[in-house]
Amino acid sequence: MICAWKQLLSVLPHEIGAQVDSVGRDTMQELRLRLNAQPEIVSAAGSVWLKQTVRQEDLNYVVNAASRYSPWCASTKKQGYLTAPGGHRIGICGDAVCHCDTSGGFQRITSVCIRVARDYPGIADRIPDTWESTLVVGAPGWGKTTLLRDLARRIAKDRVVCVVDEREELFPEGLQRGKRMDVLHGYSKPRGIDMVLRTMRPDYIAVDEITGESDCYGLIQAANCGVRLIATAHGAGLLDLKQRVVYQPLVDRKIFHTIVLLKKDKSYSVERVVS
Amino acid sequence: MRWIGAMFILISCGGFGFSIAYNYRQRERLLLQLLNTLEMMSSELEYRLTPLPELSRKAAKVCGGVLRDVFLNLARELEWQSEPDAGGCMRAAMEKCHDLPACLRRPLRQLGQTLGCFDLPGQLQGLKSVQEICRREQARLEQNRDARLRSYQTLGLCAGAALVILFA
Numbered sequence: 070m071i072c073a074w075k076q077l078l079s080v081l082p083h084e085i086g087a088q089v090d091s092v093g094r095d096t097m098q099e100l101r102l103r104l105n106a107q108p109e110i111v112s113a114a115g116s117v118w119l120k121q122t123v124r125q126e127d128l129n130y131v132v133n134a135a136s137r138y139s140p141w142c143a144s145t146k147k148q149g150y151l152t153a154p155g156g157h158r159i160g161i162c163g164d165a166v167c168h169c170d171t172s173g174g175f176q177r178i179t180s181v182c183i184r185v186a187r188d189y190p191g192i193a194d195r196i197p198d199t200w201e202s203t204l205v206v207g208a209p210g211w212g213k214t215t216l217l218r219d220l221a222r223r224i225a226k227d228r229v230v231c232v233v234d235e236r237e238e239l240f241p242e243g244l245q246r247g248k249r250m251d252v253l254h255g256y257s258k259p260r261g262i263d264m265v266l267r268t269m270r271p272d273y274i275a276v277d278e279i280t281g282e283s284d285c286y287g288l289i290q291a292a293n294c295g296v297r298l299i300a301t302a303h304g305a306g307l308l309d310l311k312q313r314v315v316y317q318p319l320v321d322r323k324i325f326h327t328i329v330l331l332k333k334d335k336s337y338s339v340e341r342v343v344s
Numbered sequence: 345m346r347w348i349g350a351m352f353i354l355i356s357c358g359g360f361g362f363s364i365a366y367n368y369r370q371r372e373r374l375l376l377q378l379l380n381t382l383e384m385m386s387s388e389l390e391y392r393l394t395p396l397p398e399l400s401r402k403a404a405k406v407c408g409g410v411l412r413d414v415f416l417n418l419a420r421e422l423e424w425q426s427e428p429d430a431g432g433c434m435r436a437a438m439e440k441c442h443d444l445p446a447c448l449r450r451p452l453r454q455l456g457q458t459l460g461c462f463d464l465p466g467q468l469q470g471l472k473s474v475q476e477i478c479r480r481e482q483a484r485l486e487q488n489r490d491a492r493l494r495s496y497q498t499l500g501l502c503a504g505a506a507l508v509i510l511f512a
Contacts, residue, residue, distance in 0.1 A: 079425070130428040138422050138430040138460040139395040141467055 071188040073155025073243055080134040080153045080183075082127045088119045098210065100183040102128060128178045135159050156186035156241035186214070188244055193220035196339055199327055200228075202298040204319075206310050207331030213301035214238060214277050216329065216337065220299055221275040225250040228272035230299075233261035239277050259287035266291055275299045285318045292324045306330060307340060350512065354504035361500015368485070368496070371447050375482045377407045378451060381415070382475050386468055396430060396460055397422040413441050414452060430460030447485065451477045 074094065078086045081100075085108055089100060092110055099111035108119040135153040136142060151159040162180040193216055196203065203220065207213045218239050221230050225247020232239055232252045240252045251269050253261050258276050265271055274291050276284070279302045288298055304310035307328060311320050319325065328340045381403045388394045388402060400419035404412045417437035427433045434456025438444060444452070451474050458470025 082428075126428040130425070133429055133460060134425045137395040137397060138433070139393075139399075140460060140462060141389060141393050141464040142395050 071190070071244070072185060073157070073241070076153065076155030076243070077157050077183070077185060080131050080157075080159075082130045084121055085119065085123070085127060088121065092117055092119065097185055099185065102131065102181045102183075104128060104179040125177075128181055131159065131181050131183070132161065132178055150236070152237045152241065153183070154241065155243060156238045158184040158186070158236070158238060160184070184210070186238065186241070188218060189215055190219060190222070190245070192216060193223050195337075196220060196327070196329055199341075200297065201326040202292065202324055203300075203327040203329060204325035205299075205301040205329045205331065205337075206304045206307070207301070207337075208303065208305050208333070211331040211333060212335040213331060216331065217275060217277055217299060217301050218244070220329075221250065221273070222247040224273055224299065229270065230273040230275055231265035231269045231271035232275045233258055233265060234277065235261065236277075239275070257283075259283045262287040262291050266294055266296065271296055273297045273299055277301050278303070279316070279319070282315060282318070285316065288324060289318060289322060292322070298324065300325075346512070350508040353507045353511070354501070357504025357507060358497070358501045361497045361503070364500070365496045367445075368489075368492070371445050372482065372485050372489075374409065374411060374445065374448055375451075375478055375485070377409075377411055378448060379475060379478045379482070381407050381411065382455075382471050382478070386471050389464060389467060389471075393464070410441055410444055411448070414438060414444065417441065431456045434459060447481050451481065 074090075078090055081089060085102070089097065089108070089110065093100070093112065096112040096114065097110050098113065099109075101109040101111065102123045103109075104123055104125060106123060108121065108123055110117040110119065132151065135151045150161060153159050160182040161175060161178055162182075163178040164176045166176050205213050205216050205220070221232055221239070222245065224230050226249070229249045229251070230247055232250060233256065234240055234252055234254050235256065235258055237254045240246055240250075246252065251265070251271070253265055256264060258279075262274055262276065265274060274288075274296050276288070276298070277300070279285060279288065279300050288300065292298060302310060302316060304313060304316075307330060310316055310328075323342060326342050328342060329337050330340060331337045384406055385399055385403055388399055394402065397419050400415045400422060404415035404419060407415065414437055417440045418434055421427065421433035421436050422430065426436060434452065438449070438452055438456070454477055455471075455474045458467065458474065461467075462470060
């Protein structure tokens with residue numbers, strides 16, 4: 070298991086960081102900081118509450134350290150999240166500012182949820198080499214991104230894989246990439262897919278978290294060009310996936326032939342879709 | 345011996361007047377340098393979205409003297425994440441530069457208050473307002489500059505001559 074633990078600690082205020090390091094080093098899945106409350110370390114075994122109370126400066130420190138004091142680099146902050154060095158996801162809540170129905174950022178941050186990114190090389194070995202498009206389905210926190218990362222890396226041993234990594238979570242600096250892997254950071258998924266399709270001649274395109282219709286149409290466009298896809302989607306099972314309106318274009322067109330269904334305990338089963 | 349003493353007094357008083365004039369010009373030069381640096385920072389932000397620690401290092405490279413020290417200190421403070429916000433880092437960076445002229449303190453303090461608080465358009469607007477402060481300060485210094493500088497130099501020389509006469 071590989072985890073950029075030092076980078077995670079670097080975005081935490083020193084006192085909280087020291088406690089987190091001693092309590093959650095190996096097991097922590099999430100760290101939740103809420104204004105004027107105790108920090109909560111969430112692991113598979115349950116929650117542990119730290120002693121120190123979270124102040125406004127602590128929350129500001131986390132957000133500023135994660136964005137390197139540069140909100141203009143973290144354009145996603147407006148959407149309520151940031152990616153810290155090492156690929157750790159930071160969700161933000163607080164008093165948002167809106168201009169004409171578009172989010173303009175946060176006036177005051179009151180809660181922060183840090184999800185620890187861990188890399189488990191070899192966990193995708195049980196997925197058969199079908200050279201077909203593969204969709205990883207699971208609920209939040211079940212390990213979709215981790216599995217996709219390893220699957221993309223494995224496929225990239227033999228085929229050209231272009232990763233459209235919008236939030237720099239899949240392959241942040243420091244994580245091992247595949248031999249034939251090209252990673253595009255920063256662009257939105259539809260735009261990134263279009264770009265790598267035109268310029269990088271990929272065998273596979275990998276994207277994390279299909280969440281919108283435009284993502285689906287971007288993937289369909291790529292599939293129509295003969296490119297295979299590996300992606301993740303939210304869902305508690307195959308039935309749940311089929312019932313979600315947003316995924317209908319993908320289900321109807323049978324874009325994915327292999328579905329990897331994740332379970333809460335992070336184990337998974339593989340299902341084949343007959344085209 | 346007397347002549348040497350008289351020359352010594354005259355040169356040191358004259359030198360004092362000239363050094364005041366030199367400092368005055370130096371302040372103007374620093375303000376101009378800060379203006380150019382802010383211009384560079386705006387371009388870097390607009391076209392490359394450079395992160396703040398890297399931007400501060402770049403700013404330190406394009407300016408010299410005390411300004412270079414301020415920006416280098418700022419880059420270090422940001423990299424060490426010594427304060428919860430960029431404004432605090434700027435304050436700490438300025439505190440380490442004891443010979444920072446008063447005319448630079450205000451625009452730099454203002455720069456610290458705007459850095460890292462807003463998204464790109466807000467940050468560019470913030471830089472613009474600091475540039476405006478610099479220009480106002482520059483205009484104030486330029487007012488009657490030549491006459492004032494001449495008087496500093498002449499006063500220095502005259503004070504020296506007066507002392508020579510008094511001691512003679």
